Amino acid sequence: MTERRRRTARGPGLTRREFGLAGVAIAVAGCTPGAAPPPVDLAVYGDCRQYVKIHRKICNHIASRNPKATIVAGDLVDHPTVQAEWQEFHEVTKVIRDKSPLICAVGNHDVYQVEKPGVAAGSIFVREFKLERTWYDRVIGDFHLFVLDSLTGFKEPEQLRWLEKAAGESRSKHRFAVFHHPPFNLDRRKAELMPAVQANLHPLLAKMNFCAAFCGHEHAFYYTRRDGVPYVVTGGGGSSLATQDPALRVAGDLSRSFFHYVGVTVAGPRVEGRVYTPDGGEVPDLAFPLCHHA
Numbered sequence: 001m002t003e004r005r006r007r008t009a010r011g012p013g014l015t016r017r018e019f020g021l022a023g024v025a026i027a028v029a030g031c032t033p034g035a036a037p038p039p040v041d042l043a044v045y046g047d048c049r050q051y052v053k054i055h056r057k058i059c060n061h062i063a064s065r066n067p068k069a070t071i072v073a074g075d076l077v078d079h080p081t082v083q084a085e086w087q088e089f090h091e092v093t094k095v096i097r098d099k100s101p102l103i104c105a106v107g108n109h110d111v112y113q114v115e116k117p118g119v120a121a122g123s124i125f126v127r128e129f130k131l132e133r134t135w136y137d138r139v140i141g142d143f144h145l146f147v148l149d150s151l152t153g154f155k156e157p158e159q160l161r162w163l164e165k166a167a168g169e170s171r172s173k174h175r176f177a178v179f180h181h182p183p184f185n186l187d188r189r190k191a192e193l194m195p196a197v198q199a200n201l202h203p204l205l206a207k208m209n210f211c212a213a214f215c216g217h218e219h220a221f222y223y224t225r226r227d228g229v230p231y232v233v234t235g236g237g238g239s240s241l242a243t244q245d246p247a248l249r250v251a252g253d254l255s256r257s258f259f260h261y262v263g264v265t266v267a268g269p270r271v272e273g274r275v276y277t278p279d280g281g282e283v284p285d286l287a288f289p290l291c292h293h294a
Helices: 003-008 016-027 052-064 083-097 122-128 157-169 194-200 202-207
Strands: 042-045 069-072 102-104 136-140 143-147 174-178 212-215 221-226 229-234 254-256 261-267 270-276 288-292
Touching (some): 042 052, 042 229, 052 083, 052 261, 069 083, 069 143, 083 102, 143 157, 157 202, 202 229, 229 261, 229 288
Parallel strands (some): 069 102, 143 174, 174 212, 212 229
Antiparallel strands (some): 042 261, 136 143, 221 229, 221 254, 261 270
16 A cells, blocks of 8 residues: 555544644634635635545535636646546545536646656546646636646747637636646745746746736645736645745745635636635635736
8 A cells, every 4th residue: 555545544634743734734824714705716726636635625615615617736646547546536526526617737746657757647637637638728707727738847839839829819808827837936845847937938928918827736825926927826735735935935925835725706807816724714814816807
């Protein structure tokens, strides 16, 4: 039995130490458990590949809020060639999929076997979600979601040409990018593709005035605005939590390492984001703006 299976077989889904750390993180987050949360238009989370109980709590609470769609920013499984892990992901997320679309970006763990370096399984991700390729777009109401494959740091030109053309032709009020590897983060251990994403994708998102980009990979929450583009890292869906370096923050940044998901809400001309614990408690001091359209 793998370490992941030992953890999920415990019932709580966490080792005793990990569960204690998660509790401490949530307790100090300033959340308001028990308050009835407002409805959300979109829900977003990522990196749910290890702790099933956390992932299930997040999905159950998201389903109760009836979003128009739920976005997962990659790293859905640990071992992409193990079909049982995909089955588990589909079973946990069924409560969401029964009500509205589940839109998933590909993460590195969804493609590469950690135990077998160089063994790729991108075709499995495509098969599991009935896609033609690992990057695509979806229109959900006033939101146009561009779901991208960040595994090469956007070094290939084809995907960027498609993005520029499709986003330029979009008539949706809000354009969001979704991909796994963020161009800015606070976990120094997760920065392997950060320079490439900064160089190859960030200038295009800034030029085209994207409303926001949602990412995973860093197992924590991080919000930053760079060159007018809000980046939301929401990797707290159920994997071992990150160590964030506050020295990497810039003015206006928000961050916290804990299990969570993000709710996106349209409030008149504004689009706003709020952060919630797996049990649905809002963390008020992590609320953030995304875009404003008159």
